[in-house]
Amino acid sequence: MAEQISVIEGNKAQKYQSLLPQIEALVSTEQDVIANLANISAALKEGMGYFWVGFYHAETPDMLVLGPFQGPVACTRIPKGKGVCGAVFEQRKTLVVPNVDEFPGHIACSSASKSEIVLPIFKRGKVAWVLDIDSDQLNDFDEVDQHWLEKLTSMIGLML
DSSP: OOOOOOOOOSOHHHHHHHHHHHHHHHHTTOOOHHHHHHHHHHHHHHHHOOSEEEEEEEEETTEEEEEEEESSOOOSEEETTSHHHHHHHHHOSOEEESOGGGSTTOOOSOTTOOEEEEEEEEETTEEEEEEEEEESSTTOOOHHHHHHHHHHHHHHHHHO
């Protein structure tokens, strides 16, 4: 039976400190990657109160395709180098975008999205997935998010 995860109280670091072990426990007994990514999306959205949380899979060396997510309808395919997700896919590093309208080539899947953090997830040295998190608030992500979410993406990389 799945655990109930709801919005966690405390400052951002405290929220992540509480949420990451819950996510680890949630996925530790399941082998199916899609099921685990779906639950991770839901846990992040519920636990942190994000607007949109989801994963894009590196279907080919040049194309990301939508995977498990929580939130409004999303873009289905993103070419390498296009938008924030495509830039992360190409650059192989986390990007924090305080205002998506100021990001060159931003792909507006939802006009309600205002800021974003996108992180690569590696398998055998290649970007296999990207984790995309959007906020409906400007400048909502910082180095605290990056630190804790990189811990999470490292954990996800180990389960791929």
